[in-house]
Each structure stands twice: as structure tokens, then as C-alpha cells.
Amino acid sequence: MNTLADIAALVAVFSAAIIYGTDLFCALVLRPAASGASDASVADLLGRVHEYGDRRLPLPGVLSIIATALAAATDDSTPARIGGAIALAALLLWLAIYLRISAPINKRLRAAAASHTVPADTRELQQRWDSVIWARALLQTIALAGLLVIILTR
Numbered sequence: 001m002n003t004l005a006d007i008a009a010l011v012a013v014f015s016a017a018i019i020y021g022t023d024l025f026c027a028l029v030l031r032p033a034a035s036g037a038s039d040a041s042v043a044d045l046l047g048r049v050h051e052y053g054d055r056r057l058p059l060p061g062v063l064s065i066i067a068t069a070l071a072a073a074t075d076d077s078t079p080a081r082i083g084g085a086i087a088l089a090a091l092l093l094w095l096a097i098y099l100r101i102s103a104p105i106n107k108r109l110r111a112a113a114a115s116h117t118v119p120a121d122t123r124e125l126q127q128r129w130d131s132v133i134w135a136r137a138l139l140q141t142i143a144l145a146g147l148l149v150i151i152l153t154r
Contacts (some may be wrong), residue, residue: 002074002075002076004070004074005070005071005074005075005076005080005150006071006150006151008067008068008070008071008074009067009068009071009075009080009084009147009150009151010151011063011067012063012064012067012068012070012071012087012147013144013147013148013151015060015061015063015064015067016060016064016068016087016091016140016143016144016147017144018057018060018064019057019060019061019064019094019140020137020140020141020143020144022053022057023133023136023137023140024137024140026133026137027133027134027136027137030046030049031130031133034046034126034130035126035130039118039122039123040118040122042109042122042123042126043109043112043113043117043118043119043122044112044113044116044118045113046109046113046126047109047110047111047112047113047114048110048113050106050107050109050110051110051113051114053106054103054106054107054110061095064091064143065088065091065092065095068084068087068088068091068143068146068147069084069088071084071147071150072084072085072087072088072150075150077153079149079153080149080150080153082149083145083146083147083148083149083150083153084146084147084149084150085146086142086143086145086146086149087142087143087144087145087146087147087149087150088143088146090139090140090142090143090146091139091140091143093139094136094139094140094143097132097135097136097139098136101128101129101131101132102129102132102136105125105126105128105129106129108125109122109125
């Protein structure tokens with residue numbers, strides 16, 4: 001038994017689960033709701049949602065990556081290290097998608113909400129954001145599965 005790896009894996013599961021739940025909610029509920037809303041509603045409400053999310057969710061997101069790396073590096077069983085490596089790869093790919101696609105859109109919608117404006121390309125911005133939310137949710141699912149391998153291979 002490796003206590004450090006176990007604690008790191010538990011921290012990683014709980015912190016990744018926050019992001020997983022958020023992304024899954026967005027894929028299942030927010031995405032279809034936004035598709036039927038007016039551009040002004042999307043720009044205002046989702047800009048405000050991203051304002052809070054972008055301020056509050058980096059902590060569990062970064063914590064999940066650090067704890068996953070620690071768990072993968074310190075566990076002494078091969079299946080756990082493989083599960084941890086898969087989880088870490090999924091989290092890093094998620095981060096790349098978020099930084100490259102989602103974050104710039106979030107920033108534009110936050111600015112629109114703050115200035116009470118509606119970007120002319122609001123629908124296109126939301127469609128681009130929507131185009132990666134299922135991939136993000138899937139990557140979080142893979143990460144959680146890899147983390148569970150660490151916990152369950154005891």
C-alpha cells in the first residue's frame with residue numbers, strides 16, 4: 001500500500017469530478033438550452049456563467065492534474081501507473097482543448113456580458129464552444145476511469 005499515491009488519487013478523483021460534472025452538465029443541459037435561446041440571452045447569461053466558472057474552476061482543474069501526476073509517479077503497481085498515465089494524458093488533452101478553444105470564447109462572452117453587448121457572432125461562438133464540450137466530457141470520463149484504476153488496483 002502506498003499512502004501518498006492513495007491520497008493523491010483520491011484528491012485527483014474528487015477534483016476531476018468537479019470538472020467532469022460541470023462539463024457533463026454543460027453537454028447535457030446548457031448546450032441544448034443555449035441553442036434555443038436568443039443571441040442576447042446567450043451572450044449575457046453564458047458570459048456571466050463563464051465569469052464565475054473561469055474564476056472558480058481553475059483550482060480543481062489544476063489540482064486534478066497535479067494530484068494525478070503525483071499518484072501516477074508514486075504508485076508502485078504497474079496497472080495503477082498505466083491508469084494514472086492514461087488519466088494524466090486525458091487531463092492534459094482536456095486542458096489543451098480548453099485553452100485553445102473554450103477559454104478564448106469564454107473571454108469574449110464574459111466581455112460581452114460585462115459591457116451589455118451582443119457580439120454579432122454570438123451564435124457562431126456558442127456553436128464553436130458546443131463543438132468541443134462532448135470531447136471535454138469524454139476526456140474527463142477517461143481521466144476518472146484511469147484514476148479509479150489507481151484506487152481499485154489494491
